[in-house]
Amino acid sequence: MNSPQAIVIGCSAGGLNALETLFAGLDRALPQPIAVCCHTGSATVDLMCELLGQHATLRVVEARERASLEGGVIHIAPSGYHLLVEASHRFALSVDERVSFARPSIDVLFDSAAEAYRDGLIGVLLTGANRDGAEGVARIRHCGGVAIVQDPADAAVPVMPQAALELAGADHCLPLAAIAPLLNRLCLT
Amino acid sequence: MNTLAGPTPPPDTVLEDIEVELFVRALKLRYGYDFSQYAPASLKRRVLQLVQAQHADTVSAITARLLHEPDFLPVVLEGLSVPVSEMFRDPDVFRALREQVFPVLASYPQINIWQAGCAHGQEVYSLAILLEEAGLYERSQIYATDFNESALNQAQEGIYPARDAQLWSRNYLAAGGSHSLADYYSARYELIKLDQRLRRNVIFANHNLVTDEVFCEAHLVLCRNVLIYFSDPLQDRTLGLFRDSLVRGGFLCLGTRESLAFAPSAVDFTPMNAALRIYRLESRNGGGG
Ligand SMILES: C[S@@+](CC[C@H](N)C(=O)[O-])C[C@H]1O[C@@H](n2cnc3c(N)ncnc32)[C@H](O)[C@@H]1O
Numbered sequence: 001m002n003s004p005q006a007i008v009i010g011c012s013a014g015g016l017n018a019l020e021t022l023f024a025g026l027d028r029a030l031p032q033p034i035a036v037c038c039h040t041g042s043a044t045v046d047l048m049c050e051l052l053g054q055h056a057t058l059r060v061v062e063a064r065e066r067a068s069l070e071g072g073v074i075h076i077a078p079s080g081y082h083l084l085v086e087a088s089h090r091f092a093l094s095v096d097e098r099v100s101f102a103r104p105s106i107d108v109l110f111d112s113a114a115e116a117y118r119d120g121l122i123g124v125l126l127t128g129a130n131r132d133g134a135e136g137v138a139r140i141r142h143c144g145g146v147a148i149v150q151d152p153a154d155a156a157v158p159v160m161p162q163a164a165l166e167l168a169g170a171d172h173c174l175p176l177a178a179i180a181p182l183l184n185r186l187c188l189t
Numbered sequence: 190m191n192t193l194a195g196p197t198p199p200p201d202t203v204l205e206d207i208e209v210e211l212f213v214r215a216l217k218l219r220y221g222y223d224f225s226q227y228a229p230a231s232l233k234r235r236v237l238q239l240v241q242a243q244h245a246d247t248v249s250a251i252t253a254r255l256l257h258e259p260d261f262l263p264v265v266l267e268g269l270s271v272p273v274s275e276m277f278r279d280p281d282v283f284r285a286l287r288e289q290v291f292p293v294l295a296s297y298p299q300i301n302i303w304q305a306g307c308a309h310g311q312e313v314y315s316l317a318i319l320l321e322e323a324g325l326y327e328r329s330q331i332y333a334t335d336f337n338e339s340a341l342n343q344a345q346e347g348i349y350p351a352r353d354a355q356l357w358s359r360n361y362l363a364a365g366g367s368h369s370l371a372d373y374y375s376a377r378y379e380l381i382k383l384d385q386r387l388r389r390n391v392i393f394a395n396h397n398l399v400t401d402e403v404f405c406e407a408h409l410v411l412c413r414n415v416l417i418y419f420s421d422p423l424q425d426r427t428l429g430l431f432r433d434s435l436v437r438g439g440f441l442c443l444g445t446r447e448s449l450a451f452a453p454s455a456v457d458f459t460p461m462n463a464a465l466r467i468y469r470l471e472s473r474n475g476g477g478g
Contacts, residue, residue: 064446064448064450065417065446065447065448066421066448066450066451067448067450078446081417081446082231084228084230084231084234085230086228086229086230087229087230092228092230092231092417093417093446093447094228094231094234094271094417094418095271095273095414095417095444096231096234096235096271096273097271097273108234111234112230112234114202115202115206115230116230142202143202
């Protein structure tokens with residue numbers, strides 16, 4: 001792959017805790033933008049941004065329509081909308097049908113980011129109880145990006161990482177604790 | 190990087206991009222429907238979904254059908270439109286319309302409302318109910334428009350899956366509804382049908398925001414989650430259309446996550462409730478479109 005230009009992260013059931021751990025371990029000098037799709041039942045992600053912000057080394061904000069992805073910032077997909085990345089490296093939203101029962105859907109974020117960043121993208125798929133993200137991981141790898149999937153044995157809910165591994169495989173399959181150090185290594189060189 | 194050198198296995202995303210561009214051109218040249226200024230990522234997703242739904246192998250295959258089979262056009266338009274909606278989605282918005290906008294509308298002898306991109310009509314009926322409960326419906330006229338003809342037909346019918354009723358009832362109450370949503374529909378088998386009296390002051394019409402002009406003088410334009418599908422220039426052009434349609438001091442209500450940061454026309458609109466994306470047209474200078 002080329003030097004990484006962006007990171008996308010997907011998670012579902014058990015995801016909030018996993019994100020807390022992950023974000024606490026990221027180097028605060030990380031220059032790449034990060035976009036996150038985390039399924040949540042709540043109407044807004046205000047609280048999620050606040051909670052995650054308390055542990056994160058980087059700033060956590062809700063992703064804004066049409067805004068550029070900002071380096072060193074964690075952008076959270078708004079609830080009720082699919083979050084997409086355009087080739088111009090700006091965010092777009094849609095209220096298209098749910099994908100794998102989810103909106104925002106990880107596949108939608110990963111697919112669009114894979115095409116926007118091609119071999120400059122790192123995708124991370126964590127714990128979850130459905131199959132969302134599997135197609136997206138496949139698309140990321142097809143476009144030359146790097147896929148990191150949490151070891152299902154280590155995940156709070158293994159279904160999602162397991163489904164991705166079965167469909168698409170991964171470049172790295174690791175326990176959660178090892179993912180932030182790997183991202184730091186890949187992204188700071 | 191972005192070249193086609195070598196035998197790349199399908200689906201190659203670069204090849205797909207070329208095909209999508211040709212598809213969009215074909216649609217425009219052949220039928221006059223112009224999607225060239227839609228936001229590319231979600232447009233591509235929908236085109237690829239159409240390919241799948243048609244059991245076609247490539248985008249080019251459906252482009253060929255589109256060119257040669259006029260009967261295929263409605264299927265394509267239906268596939269590119271996203272008639273996904275809810276009644277009283279974002280209840281806070283409807284509450285704000287009721288509490289902050291309606292009192293101003295009440296000062297007009299005749300109230301014209303343009304609901305652009307009305308999908309299957311969920312928001313049309315939501316508005317009608319609110320107006321009814323505020324005692325304003327008798328002097329209101331709602332123009333509900335969309336370019337998706339089959340969605341418009343469904344909107345007129347006002348029939349929806351009964352499984353949605355529970356969420357919509359909760360939304361209605363959260364929006365400050367003063368009855369029960371069930372008072373406004375009848376349930377039958379797996380379906381609910383909205384009281385057709387709610388339609389008495391609604392005109393459903395086919396209108397394409399890309400190519401059609403202003404057709405009424407509106408006091409409120411409701412256009413939620415439509416401009417998110419437009420790239421910056423088309424978003425800006427459409428805002429110009431709304432500006433030209435609105436009376437001075439008229440209201441514009443967009444989706445709660447929409448951004449006007451890249452639209453020059455936004456200067457004509459003053460936020461009235463910024464969080465809920467309710468704006469007011471303050472002046473008419475600037476003109477044109
Ligand atoms: C996601 S729905 C929005 C429904 C509703 N306003 C809501 O927010 O729940 C978007 C609608 O915009 C319509 N639309 C898209 N492009 C349009 C255009 N150029 N002219 C008119 N309607 C359009 C689609 O057909 C679809 O019904």
